[in-house]
Amino acid sequence: MGIFTETQWSPYVVGALIGLLNIIALRISNKPLAASTTYLNVSGMIRKIFQREKVQRNEYYSQKTPQVDWGVMLVGGIIIGSFLSATLSGDFQITLVPEMWASNFSSDFFPRFITALIGGIILGIGARWAGGCTSGHGISGASQLSIVSWMAATAFFIGGIVTALIKYSL
Amino acid sequence: MEKHYDNKRLQLFLGLLIGIVFGFLLQKGGVTKYDVILAQLRLMDFTVLKIMLTAVIVTMLGISYWYPKGKIQLHPKPGSIKNSMIGGLIFGVGFAILGYCPGTIAGAVGNGYIDGLIGGMLGIIIGSGIFASMYSTLKRKKIIEDDHFSEVSLFQRMKGSPFKYTLPFAAVLIGIMAILEVAGL
Numbered sequence: 001m002g003i004f005t006e007t008q009w010s011p012y013v014v015g016a017l018i019g020l021l022n023i024i025a026l027r028i029s030n031k032p033l034a035a036s037t038t039y040l041n042v043s044g045m046i047r048k049i050f051q052r053e054k055v056q057r058n059e060y061y062s063q064k065t066p067q068v069d070w071g072v073m074l075v076g077g078i079i080i081g082s083f084l085s086a087t088l089s090g091d092f093q094i095t096l097v098p099e100m101w102a103s104n105f106s107s108d109f110f111p112r113f114i115t116a117l118i119g120g121i122i123l124g125i126g127a128r129w130a131g132g133c134t135s136g137h138g139i140s141g142a143s144q145l146s147i148v149s150w151m152a153a154t155a156f157f158i159g160g161i162v163t164a165l166i167k168y169s170l
Numbered sequence: 171m172e173k174h175y176d177n178k179r180l181q182l183f184l185g186l187l188i189g190i191v192f193g194f195l196l197q198k199g200g201v202t203k204y205d206v207i208l209a210q211l212r213l214m215d216f217t218v219l220k221i222m223l224t225a226v227i228v229t230m231l232g233i234s235y236w237y238p239k240g241k242i243q244l245h246p247k248p249g250s251i252k253n254s255m256i257g258g259l260i261f262g263v264g265f266a267i268l269g270y271c272p273g274t275i276a277g278a279v280g281n282g283y284i285d286g287l288i289g290g291m292l293g294i295i296i297g298s299g300i301f302a303s304m305y306s307t308l309k310r311k312k313i314i315e316d317d318h319f320s321e322v323s324l325f326q327r328m329k330g331s332p333f334k335y336t337l338p339f340a341a342v343l344i345g346i347m348a349i350l351e352v353a354g355l
Contacts, residue, residue: 006198011220012347014199018221019228021191026233026242029184030175033192035273036294043299060305070185075276077189078196082280085197094282098204098269101285113289116268120275120293121300123264127272128301129257129314131249134271137258138222143229145324145336146246151254152261153222157211159262164211167266 007089022140031070032144034136036127038075041066060128104168130155193277202277204269204285211266216355220347227340234332237325244325250317268293 003009022033044066048055055061086092096109105111127133130152132141138156141149174180193202199221200206210218236242249257265271268290270278275294278286308314325332 008200009198011199011217012224014195015221015224016228017195018192018199018225019232021188021195022225022229023232023236023242025188027236028174029181029188030172030243031185032245033188033273035271035276036298039272039291039294040298040302043295043302046295047299058302058305059309060302068182070181073182073185074189074192075273077186077191078193078273078276079280080186081190081193081195082197082202082277083193084190084280085194086202086281091197092282094284096284098283098285100205100208101269109285112285116285116289117293117296119264119266119268120290120295121264121297122293123261123268123271124294124297124299125301125304126257126259126261126264126297127294128298128305129308130254130261131247131257133261133273134222134265135273137247137254139225139229140245141247142222143226144233144244144246145230146322147319147324148247148249148251148254148322151251152249152258155255155258156262156265157219159259160211160265161213161262163263163266164208165213168208168212 004085004088005090007091018139019143022143029070032136032140033074034071034132034140035075035078036124036133036136037064038071039124040128041069041072126159192273193280196274196277197281201274202281202283204278204283207271207274208266208269213355216350220350223343223347227343230336231333231340233325234336238332244323246321246323248316248320250315250320252317253314256313264297 025031025033044055044061048066083092097107097112101112130137132152134156137149137152142153196202201218201221206217209215233242237244270286270290272294275286275290328335
């Protein structure tokens with residue numbers, strides 16, 4: 001049980017196990033690991049409450065009816081699994097502002113909240129534009145040797161590295 | 171196509187179970203934390219890349235083994251080089267501002283990060299909704315369009331055993347990680 005209470009595992013062990021998990025997902029569910037479509041589903045389900053017809057007419061939502069599916073359960077599971085791991089190792093902590101953010105910018109919650117919200121909106125648009133995220137393109141698509149996914153993963157990091165270097169040089 | 175793929179309730183349960191293991195592993199890898207993701211994007215620590223590349227190598231070799239036997243189906247994503255470049259750069263900007271990605275942010279929430287829950291997750295949902303509203307226009311103006319790489323996996327083009335191609339490629343990826351280790355990153 002000792003390993004489960006450790007705070008951090010080697011990235012190579014974690015990566016190899018995620019790879020095995022990806023193969024298991026393909027074998028037992030015929031689905032590769034991917035997270036970003038869940039947020040589209042949730043946005044569609046919320047908008048359906050207020051504007052049902054508009055969502056039904058929308059060309060993008062029509063491609064796949066927004067509903068609780070395998071991917072939504074996967075993302076829900078990630079929350080639970082991370083909570084389990086963090087609790088077992090004593091690494092669970094309610095945090096309003098991450099340490100690196102606080103030491104460079106401010107320990108107030110509001111600026112961090114607004115930045116996370118804006119960053120999330122930009123990321124959400126980009127994920128749908130590219131058709132996937134760090135897991136869907138970066139791990140699953142890349143391992144299926146899709147050119148589209150390798151391009152997307154490269155662009156994620158180019159955009160991310162340039163923005164992070166600018167953000168922390170201000 | 172195996173029969174249990176269509177058992178909807180079983181699949182929802184399996185999705186949850188796989189998610190729990192995925193979240194557990196992400197947390198043990200440290201990538202449910204803003205500081206670890208930003209350290210990667212600031213090129214100070216390569217934990218994120220090491221996890222991703224190792225996962226890619228293992229999955230790719232698994233596909234190399236089971237795809238020719240018909241035991242694994244491929245799901246290459248639709249899209250194009252252009253969509254990946256433009257969308258990917260937009261994603262990257264958001265990634266660095268937010269400090270989490272769609273999978274790791276769920277892990278961050280489980281780890282206790284409130285900025286991930288009420289800031290980031292809300293933002294990603296709003297952003298996805300905005301894109302859904304923009305989609306028809308972007309498509310009509312051909313800003314977004316599929317090209318001949320859409321839904322293509324190189325596994326479909328390989329002649330003979332995929333290992334002929336994937337083992338050397340895995341060696342290159344391992345080489346990249348070895349260089350990172352030697353450089354102390």
